[in-house]
Amino acid sequence: MGLIKSIRNALTKTSIALGKSIAKDKIVIEELERTLIEADFGVQITMDIIEAVKKSPDKKSAIEEIKKYLINILELPEKEERSETKPYVVMFVGVNGVGKTTTIAKMANIELKNGNDASLVAGDTFRAAAIEQLTIWSERLKIPIFKGEYGADPASIAYRAISESKGENRIILIDTAGRLHTNKNLMMEMEKIVRVLKKIDDKYPNEILIVLDASIGQNNIQQAKQFMVYVPLTGIVMTKLDGTAKGGSIFPIVRDLKIPVKYIGTGEGIDDISPFSSEEFVNTLFPD
Ligand SMILES: Nc1nc2c(ncn2[C@@H]2O[C@H](COP(=O)(O)OP(=O)(O)O)[C@@H](O)[C@H]2O)c(=O)[nH]1
Numbered sequence: 001m002g003l004i005k006s007i008r009n010a011l012t013k014t015s016i017a018l019g020k021s022i023a024k025d026k027i028v029i030e031e032l033e034r035t036l037i038e039a040d041f042g043v044q045i046t047m048d049i050i051e052a053v054k055k056s057p058d059k060k061s062a063i064e065e066i067k068k069y070l071i072n073i074l075e076l077p078e079k080e081e082r083s084e085t086k087p088y089v090v091m092f093v094g095v096n097g098v099g100k101t102t103t104i105a106k107m108a109n110i111e112l113k114n115g116n117d118a119s120l121v122a123g124d125t126f127r128a129a130a131i132e133q134l135t136i137w138s139e140r141l142k143i144p145i146f147k148g149e150y151g152a153d154p155a156s157i158a159y160r161a162i163s164e165s166k167g168e169n170r171i172i173l174i175d176t177a178g179r180l181h182t183n184k185n186l187m188m189e190m191e192k193i194v195r196v197l198k199k200i201d202d203k204y205p206n207e208i209l210i211v212l213d214a215s216i217g218q219n220n221i222q223q224a225k226q227f228m229v230y231v232p233l234t235g236i237v238m239t240k241l242d243g244t245a246k247g248g249s250i251f252p253i254v255r256d257l258k259i260p261v262k263y264i265g266t267g268e269g270i271d272d273i274s275p276f277s278s279e280e281f282v283n284t285l286f287p288d
């Protein structure tokens, strides 16, 4: 499926609702307001949009204003560019069931398609089934996997993966156990992975992506903040946009957390992932 098409399909639940309130020749303010709140844009952003619409002379300029305003929220100031370490290391964190393992497989597949090498690290040693799940992906994708016994220390598995790939032009994707902030031990374990990898190179892990389930909406903000206490998050992967009408929550989430969305998950299949583009996302929500 094409990139734009898959985003569009994923966002239908959110965008159809918006489309109804932005009818052919006019915008129905009350309906738009209700739809924005239901799509989880949050109160502040909804009020800002309604203000902009009221001030606009016509529908066309109203939509232009809305788009400009929303794209501006998503485009955070660029942090330093991708550091050139070999290997390049990306770690995935988040609570249970959000789609970490699936996203890792999808991202490994993207790297392979781009002609790059990829390895997996089975850092979720908390559930035996998790090691199994990632092993199956490594077999399907025919890429190396580093793993330990159930209960093993994920930091040392990740350390080994990087040490043994030294100097290689390769991306290493580290899976981790799902955890809640209330589980102090697991939070400390996650912190330790980062600390141990920094002993190899201060730039490691190059990226720490938090995987968030879009259907949780704005509640993701609190969830992510609890992870930020322990590790420096560099980006967001927003999964399950295909199954929710809460696609608008991306805006308050990015505005509050001040970290960019890097990828969006648009289904359960291996190709159901897209690199995130603010413009494409907003244009899909508000088609002309
Ligand atoms: N609809 C949909 N399902 C997804 C998406 N990403 C993951 N899933 C499903 O969510 C469930 C949990 O995924 P998993 O990767 O095991 O989550 P983890 O516990 O965070 O590793 C699985 O059934 C996945 O197929 C997505 O973008 N859309």
Ligand SMILES: [Mg+2]
Residues within 6 Å of the ligand: 100, 101, 102, 124, 130, 175, 176, 178
């Ligand atoms: Mg998993």
